[in-house]
Amino acid sequence: MEKQISITWIKSTIxxxxxQRKTIKSLGFKRxxxxxxxxxxxxxxxxxxxxxxxxxIN
Known part of the structure; x- marks a missing residue:
C-alpha cells in the first residue's frame, strides 16, 4: 500500500x-x-x- 499524506490549508493566499495560488489549486484545495x-x-x-x-501537514 502506498503511503498517504494528509494536508490542511490554513492560511489565505491573499x-x-x-x-503559489496556482500551487494551492493544483493540490486540489477549494476552500x-x-x-x-x-x-x-x-x-x-x-x-x-x-x-x-x-x-x-497532519
Whole structure:
C-alpha cells in the first residue's frame, strides 16, 4: 500500500504570488481549512514544500 499524506490549508493566499495560488489549486484545495489526502510522491512533496507556510501537514 502506498503511503498517504494528509494536508490542511490554513492560511489565505491573499498577498502571495500567483504561482503559489496556482500551487494551492493544483493540490486540489477549494476552500480554507479544507483537509486533503494525497499519495506521498516527490511531485506532491515539491508542491507542499513551495507553499508550506500556508499549509499544515497532519
Amino acid at each position: 498577498g502571495y504570488p500567483q504561482g 480554507l481549512n479544507q483537509t486533503i489526502t494525497h499519495t506521498d510522491t516527490p511531485s506532491i512533496r515539491g508542491m507542499i514544500f513551495k507553499v508550506n507556510h500556508l499549509l499544515k
